[in-house]
Structures are given as C-alpha cells and as structure tokens.
Amino acid sequence: MILQGKTALVTGSTSGIGLGIACKLAEAGANVMLNGFGDAQAAIARVSAYGTRVSHHPADVSDAEQIGAMVSQTEREFGALDVLVNNAGIQYVAPLEHFPVERWDSIIAINLSSVFHTMRLALPGMRERDWGRIINISSVHGLVASAQKAAYVAAKHGVIGLTKTVALETATTGITCNALCPGWVLTPLVQEQIDSKARVHGDPSRATRELLMEKQPSLDFVTPGQLGDLALFLCSDAASQVRGAAWNVDGGWLAQ
Numbered sequence: 654m655i656l657q658g659k660t661a662l663v664t665g666s667t668s669g670i671g672l673g674i675a676c677k678l679a680e681a682g683a684n685v686m687l688n689g690f691g692d693a694q695a696a697i698a699r700v701s702a703y704g705t706r707v708s709h710h711p712a713d714v715s716d717a718e719q720i721g722a723m724v725s726q727t728e729r730e731f732g733a734l735d736v737l738v739n740n741a742g743i744q745y746v747a748p749l750e751h752f753p754v755e756r757w758d759s760i761i762a763i764n765l766s767s768v769f770h771t772m773r774l775a776l777p778g779m780r781e782r783d784w785g786r787i788i789n790i791s792s793v794h795g796l797v798a799s800a801q802k803a804a805y806v807a808a809k810h811g812v813i814g815l816t817k818t819v820a821l822e823t824a825t826t827g828i829t830c831n832a833l834c835p836g837w838v839l840t841p842l843v844q845e846q847i848d849s850k851a852r853v854h855g856d857p858s859r860a861t862r863e864l865l866m867e868k869q870p871s872l873d874f875v876t877p878g879q880l881g882d883l884a885l886f887l888c889s890d891a892a893s894q895v896r897g898a899a900w901n902v903d904g905g906w907l908a909q
C-alpha cells in the first residue's frame with residue numbers, strides 16, 4: 654500500500670491502459686480521479702473495488718480551461734494531486750499529404766499539449782509538498798517512427814522531450830517525471846487498427862498476427878496491468894532516482 658493517503662489523476666482512464674494503471678494505483682492505496690469519455694460509471698465501479706475513494710472528471714483534455722477545472726477539482730476533492738499520469742491519447746493513420754489538418758490539430762492537443770497543461774498546473778502543489786510522481790504515457794512511437802502516423806509520432810516524441818525538461822527542472826526535489834513507451838497493447842485504440850487491416854484481409858486473427866509480426870518480436874501484446882505495475886514501481890522510493898527516463902515496454906520492438 655505504498656500510495657496510502659496519496660491522490661492520483663489519470664487522464665483517459667475510462668478505457669485501456671489508463672484504466673489498467675488506475676486500478677493498480679488504487680490497489681496500492683491511492684484515491685483516484687478518473688477522466689475520459691464513454692462509460693465513466695463502469696470505470697468508477699471497477700476502480701472503486703480496491704476500496705479507495707474514486708471520482709471522475711469529464712474534462713476534454715484538448716481544452717486547457719477544462720484541464721484547469723479538472724486539476725482544481727482533484728485538489729479540492731482529495732486535498733492534493735500527488736501522482737499525475739498523462740495517458741489520454743488518440744490515433745489517426747494516413748499519409749502526410751492526405752493527413753486532415755483537423756486530425757493533426759486534435760492529436761497535438763490531446764496527445765502533447767494536454768501533458769504540458771496538466772504538469773504546469775500540478776507542479777506548484779507537488780513542489781509545496783516536495784513529493785510527486787509524473788508518468789507520461791508516450792509510446793515506442795516517441796522513440797522511432799512508423800509511416801502514416803505523422804501527428805502521433807510527432808506528439809509522442811514531444812512528450813519525451815517535455816518529460817526530460819520537467820525531470821531536469823525538478824531534479825533536486827522529491828518530484829520525478831518519467832515516460833513509459835509501450836509497444837502494442839490490445840485496447841480499443843489498437844483494435845481499430847486491427848479492424849482496418851482485417852477489412853483488407855477479411856480475417857481478424859490474420860490481421861492481428863500480421864500487426865504483431867511487423868513490429869513486436871514477442872508476438873504477444875503488452876498488457877495494461879504490466880504498465881500499471883511499472884507505473885507503481887516509478888511511484889516507489891526505489892525509483893526516486895529514475896528521472897527523465899523513456900522506458901520501453903514493447904516485446905522487443907526497439908531492440909531491432
């Protein structure tokens with residue numbers, strides 16, 4: 654129960670990786686502010702099962718004002734914001750010259766600028782208490798590119814740059830800032846990419862196999878629970894000198 658009495662805010666935690674991380678943080682004793690679209694009640698019910706206080710804020714993280722309201726509400730409701738997990742993210746796949754401008758703008762806003770805004774707003778409280786953990790969910794696409802993912806790759810590389818900057822700015826404090834870089838995790842975000850491959854091949858299991866074979870040598874998915882366990886380690890005292898890392902969890906993707 655290393656997070657007993659602490660509060661975590663996890664953006665994009667009504668689904669996938671965010672929900673998996675929120676569960677692990679709650680299991681370790683944290684009160685949790687969830688965020689994201691879709692079935693908030695189901696997410697609250699799932700995370701509440703660990704017995705800590707759980708709430709949900711509906712902020713659209715593409716909007717700085719709504720992010721401000723979410724951070725203030727977290728601090729008001731739970732008394733502090735100790736663990737910030739920037740996880741909300743979207744994907745769009747198209748060649749650069751056909752990439753819709755509005756998709757570029759929303760991916761940069763949701764996957765990158767929101768990370769700037771939450772950190773900007775959470776840091777003063779963390780500095781006051783001289784303790785904080787910031788975990789930014791980047792991607793292997795923060796370290797290498799894939800074709801047709803211009804906005805996503807640019808945003809995820811940006812998240813790693815931002816992470817390193819904040820790690821330096823907090824280096825002499827009890828606040829750490831790190832990034833996680835997952836390979837393929839089977840969530841709705843990836844299911845959409847499998848579905849579009851399957852529309853070409855007509856066979857979902859073949860589409861899944863091809864998706865993994867193309868990039869992920871383990872031929873197996875990373876799980877949200879594994880990422881939650883790593884996030885929890887980054888919250889521990891053992892990780893107090895892990896600063897500015899971009900930690901890949903990718904079934905060997907980046908070893909190639």
Ligand code: NAD
Pocket residue numbers: 664665666667668669670671688689690691712713714715740741742743763764790791792793834835836837838839840841842843
């Ligand atoms: P997901 O689609 O299952 O979940 C995304 C979450 O973000 C949902 O809760 C959704 O409601 C929320 N969200 C989307 N737009 C939002 C907005 N404007 N405001 C607030 N919330 C919003 O996706 P996931 O696969 O769990 O992805 C989570 C994060 O992990 C993303 O940043 C993604 O880029 C990253 N990631 C995913 C994979 C993967 O293989 N799934 C790999 C590497 C990195």
